[in-house]
Amino acid sequence: MERRKFIKNLSATATLSSFIGGASFAESLVAKAAEPTFTLDFAPHFGMFKNSAGDGLVEQLEFMADQGFRSLEDNGLLQRSVADQSKIGETIARLEMRMGVFVVDGGQNWQTSLTTGKQEFMDVFLKTCRDSVEAAKRVNAKWMTVVPGFYDRNMPLGIQTGNVIEAMKRGAEIFEPHGLTMVMEPLSDTPELFLRHSDQTHMICKAVGSPSCKILYDIYHMQRNEGNLIASMERCWDEIAYIQIGDNPGRKEPGTGEINYANVFKWIHEKGFEGICGMEHGNAEPGKSGEEKLIEAYRNVDVKA
Known part of the structure; x- marks a missing residue:
């Protein structure tokens, strides 16, 4: 039985329990009905459990909550209709979940151009930041x-770094009054990307000097680019505000690659991290059985309460 269905019928269960053993019987049913909440705040994304929950946004969120997940992340939120954004927000609130990251994406490929310092690209970026404030409220x-974009081979690295710092300062001015935080993500998708390492991102955050500009530490990308994960996170910990997950190689769930996620998660928990760990990866196996194995993989590496 799913958690939400059980809670809906809890009063009837309590009445029944008075005839067959009292409160302890009802409590035992609760324990069987509800999957335990994960210790770390893992955040799936839409589509990850579509074979188990269907295509509906509400149904997928309810399934996530039933499985013990406490958050959602949705990279493409800005491309959704206002109606769907509102539906997601209302459902998250009802399920007492949190919202993870979405991508500040203006749809005009501005990410490839912030390194240049050109005003036309800065204008698109700042407009998208303002649009993101409204979406975040919903x-x-x-x-x-x-993501700042690609390295420009025709411009000195220091000039590009200065251009990115200026863009982040301007974005932070928009987000800071609302208590919102940009998280810059160093990536490994191609060596042409400007932002690739955690120390580089840490330096830019220090230069911006705002609580609205921090690091998104994606463990998959950083394993590929620099490795030595725990030591790397330790050096940059004061600027890390968000974490994402994916094993390497393959970018699937923990246990499918070389990363010792049990140890990494234990370290993160011992650091007192109370933020979200986004599950930005694919499923190793298809179908409903693959989704069940994915959930079990997270049970295996989650910090034991």
Whole structure:
């Protein structure tokens, strides 16, 4: 039985329990009905459990909550209709979940151009930041992913770094009054990307000097680019506001690659991290059985309460 269905019928169960053993009977049913909440705040994304929950946004969120997940992340939130954004926000609130990151994406490929310092690209970026504030209000989001774009071979690295710092300062001015945080994500998708390492991102955050500009530490990308994960996170910990997950190689759930996620999660928990760990990866196996194995993989590496 799913958690939400059980709670809906809890009063009837309590009445029945008075005839067959009292409160302890009802409590035992609760324990069987509800999957335990994960210790770390893992955040799936839409589509990850579509074989188990169907295509509906509400149904997928309810399934996530039933399985013990406490958050959602949705990279494409800005491309959704206002009606769907509102529906997601209302459902998250009802289920007492949190909203993870969405991508600050203006749809005009501005991410490839912030390194250039050109005003036309800055204008698109700042407009998208303002649009993101309104979307964040609908879903009660706190964090938004920002990617500066590609390295420009015709411009000195220091000039590009200065251009990115200026862009992040301007974005932070928009987000800071609302208590929102841009999280810059160093990536490994191609060596042409400007932002690739955690220390580089840490330096830019220090230069911006705002609580609205921090690091998104994606464990999959950082394993590929620099490795030595725990030591790397330790050096940059004061600027890390959000974490994402994916094993390497393959970018699937923990246990499918080389990363010792049990140890990494234990370290993160011992650091007192209370933020969200986004599940930004694919499923190793298809179908409903693959989704069940994915959930079990997270049970295996979650910190034991």
